[in-house]
Amino acid sequence: VDGYVVEGHVPAEDIKNLLSNRPKVLGLAVPEMPIGSPGMESSDRSIHEDFDVISFGESGTQVFASHRARK
Numbered sequence: 547v548d549g550y551v552v553e554g555h556v557p558a559e560d561i562k563n564l565l566s567n568r569p570k571v572l573g574l575a576v577p578e579m580p581i582g583s584p585g586m587e588s589s590d591r592s593i594h595e596d597f598d599v600i601s602f603g604e605s606g607t608q609v610f611a612s613h614r615a616r617k
Contacts, residue, residue, distance in 0.1 A: 550574070555583035560599045560611045571603035574610055582615050591616060 548565055551573030564574055579586055582594030594615035601610040 555579060555585050555597075556599055557584050557611075557613065563611070569601065570605075571601040571610075573602060575600050575602060583613070 554576035556574050556576050576583055576597055576599055580595040580597035581588055583597055596614050598609045599611040600607050
């Protein structure tokens with residue numbers, strides 16, 4: 547996406563933030579397939595999981611955004 551790698555179930559709001567702020571990273575990823583992340587939604591909110599969006603690049607990895615399940 548516009549020069550960045552986006553891997554996994556990254557929320558659109560985080561991609562918009564990435565493109566607005568243009569940090570010096572290679573991209574964003576969401577490890578695994580957390581229930582409640584984009585594409586993994588469930589009508590049973592009690593099973594939604596917390597998850598982090600990770601940025602990665604030459605300087606390593608770090609949490610770009612944290613998403614907490616609303617149960």
